[in-house]
Amino acid sequence: MIRLTAITRTFHMGEQAVYALNDINLQIASGEYVSIMGPSGSGKSTLLNILGLLDKPDSGCYELDEKRVTDLSETEQAQIRREKIGFVFQSFHLVPRLTAAENIELPLTLSGIPSEQRQIRVNEALQAFELKQRAQHRPAELSGGQRQRVAIARATIMQPSVILADEPTGNLDHQIGAEVMTLLENLHHRGTTLIVVTHDRELGARAHRQIGMRDGKILTDHTDDAG
Amino acid sequence: MTLVDxxxxxxxxxxxxxLRSLLIILAMALGVAAVVMLTALGDGARNYVINQFSSIGTNLLVVLPGRAETSGSFLGAVLGQTPRDLTLKDAQLIGRLPQVRRYAPLNVGEAELSAANRLRAVTVLGSNANLIPIRHMKLAQGSFMAQGAGSNAQIVLGAKIAKEFFPRTQAVGQRIRLGDSRFLVSGVLMSQGETMGFNTDEIVIIPIDYAQTMFNTTSLFRILIEAKSHSEIEPAKQAVLAAMKQSHDGEEDITVITQDAILSTFDRILQALTMAVAGIAAISLIVAGILVMNVMLVAVSQRTAEIGLLKAIGATSADIRRLFFAEAVLLSMAGAILGFLLGQCGSLMLRLAFPQLPAWPPAWATITGIMVALTTGVLASILPASKAAKLDAVNALGKK
Known part of the structure; x- marks a missing residue:
């Protein structure tokens, strides 16, 4: 359950203040599949960063699972990112010097989970995302699709309640992109809230709820009847 | 994140x-190795000098005629004239002092030594039987003025001289001519080589009264005294001064040098030298520390995206700080350990190359070197680590 109330975020470009987010009110229920669309500069990435607690709003209130997270300390926010939120990035953001398995293991390590348990969970994830053969390869030795699968495995290893995907197929060709989307949608089918930021209309249309943004404001908010 | 992780x-x-890690470790290691080796060298030199001084005697005092004074009207010592000479009677008086274990009067001169058809000039020491134990000399054969043979015309030859004059026969018991007098070889010194620039292998020792006759003098060059114990050195010095003042009509016209005082002076000078050298070497450690800082700063900007990602997947600022901190500490530690080993190897090579020099690195220097290396490493990593921790996640992720 996500509730944003009167969220504002401004950036300063020289003398001028630019509203990246202007009085955003938004509610997303648990298990929803939402796409956020809009041209570049519309504020969709900023919204995602705020939802992921990577960025702080200048004003407004953000509640996650009935808890005000806006006022939490940096350490507590890090804990929420660790336990409740999984990020999937356009450029994958894998650590180049670590193997696929080690990349997937990172969130578990950060949480201080003992090594034996980590190995079990990483192995399960490698199995689930068909990465078993590639476990000991570094990102440079993996294809784009494999890299994004590693990134998704990493984002989901802590079993977060929300997956935030920022242009997850932006660096992939059409077919591989579709495969990656299927993986993400499978997570949604298992009850995870999935929020995808994209400027690709076709991709955005796959979501049950489509939010359109422009100039830091929500322009459209459309929910499919079927969803 | 746990410490182990x-x-x-x-x-x-x-x-x-x-490559980067290797270069930092090497820089650190060279700094530590420099500290270890240079202090080994300095301390080795100190021990070498102290050994040399100690080898000339134990609890040794030396009485010189004349008084070195920088003020007052008495200029005798400076001008080389003294109103009163040291005599054998003075030496005997000193020998009776309770703080004195034994004494040896000493005259030094040069004379021609001849036997068979060989002839050479030698340094002649005139003294009594005590000279040998006081000066830590050892006899290889025979004796010198053994009990009951006090006034015999005995002569002790240095090891090299004995070999030169009697290459095939035993030297002890042979007759030899020194100047105009004939002597009976009663002993041969053990070869000791050179100490303090004085080679005991090329001297001869004769009884003091023969020496005084030979050199036509009644005054003594020195009186060597061995105090009863280390704590008696200073009392002995005072007693000698007092006794001589009394016998010289209230005039303080002798100088007493204690081996101890010379030793501690040299000890202080060389200790200071070692410290100075260690300090110079420590500068290289600080340079290495700055290198660590520089490299870690580069690492932070190289890994900006990685830091952003770690934050996104839930690393706290403290986690990030600790990660970079640990990295710098590991690098410094590896450098310190490698440097310690390099320094020990270097010191070993020094000892092998110069066997006389006891070039052992002192423990304090080794420990300080390693500690300074670790401390500079840790200090140098504070800035980069906190810079990494403060990175804004959104901006950091945007970089690639």
Whole structure:
């Protein structure tokens, strides 16, 4: 359950203040599949960063699972990112010097989970995302699709309640992109809230709820009847 | 993030950037090795000098005629004239003092030594039987003025001289001519080589009264005294001064030098030298520390995207800080250990190359060297680590 109330975020470009987010009110229920669309500069990435607690709003209130997270300390926010939120990035953001398995293991390590348990969970994830053969390869030795699968495995290893995907197929060709989307949608089918930021209309249309943004404001908010 | 995981993660980073890590470790290691080796050299020189001084005697005092004074009207010592000479009677008086274990009057001169058809000039020491134990000399054969043979015309030859004059026969018991007198060889010194620039292998020793006759003098060059114990050195000095003042009509016209005083002066000078050298070497450690800082700063900007990602997947600022901190500490530690080993190897090579020099690195220097290396490493990593921790996640992720 996500509730944003009167969220504002401004950036300063020289003398001028630019509203990246202007009085955003938004509610997303648990298990929803939402796409956020809009041209570049519309504020969709900023919204995602705020939802992921990577960025702080200048004003407004953000509640996650009935808890005000806006006022939490940096350490507590890090804990929420660790336990409740999984990020999937356009450029994958894998650590180049670590193997696929080690990349997937990172969130578990950060949480201080003992090594034996980590190995079990990483192995399960490698199995689930068909990465078993590639476990000991570094990102440079993996294809784009494999890299994004590693990134998704990493984002989901802590079993977060929300997956935030920022242009997850932006660096992939059409077919591989579709495969990656299927993986993400499978997570949604298992009850995870999935929020995808994209400027690709076709991709955005796959979501049950489509939010359109422009100039830091929500322009459209459309929910499919079927969803 | 647990400590073990932090260390492991940092260790992986150290291994991943091999060349960079190697260069930092090398810089650190050279600094530590320089401290270890230079202090080994300095301390070795100190021990060498102290050994040399100690080898000339134990609890030794030397009485010289004349008084070195920088004020007052008495200029005798400076001008080389003294109103009163040291005499054998003075020496005997000193010998009776309770603080004195034994004494040896000493005259030094040069004379021609001849036997068979060989002839050479030698340094002649005139003294009594005590000279040998006081000066820590050892006889290889025979004796010198053994009990009951006090006034015999005995002569002790240095090892090299004995070999030169009697290459095939035993020297003891042979007759030899020194100047105009004939002597009976009663002993041969053990070869000791050179100490303090004085080679005991090329001297001869004769009884003091023969020496005084030979050199036509009644005054003594020195009186060597061995105090009863280390704590008696200073009382002995005072007693000697008092006794001589009394016998010289209230005039303080002798100088007493204690081996101890010379020793501690040299000890202080060379200790200071060692410290100075160690300080100079420590500068290289600080340079290495700045290098660590520089390299870690580069690492932070190189890994900006990685830091952003770690934050996104839930690393706290403290986690990030600790990761970079641990990395710098690991690098410094590896450098310190390698430097310690290098320094020990270097000191070993010094000892092998110069066997006389006891070039052992002192423990304090080794420990200080390693501690300074670790401290500079840790201090140098504070800035880069906190810079990494403060990075804004959104901006950091945007970089690639």
């Amino acid at each position: 932090t260390l492991q993660t940092s260790f992986k980073a150290v291994l991943s950037y091999r």
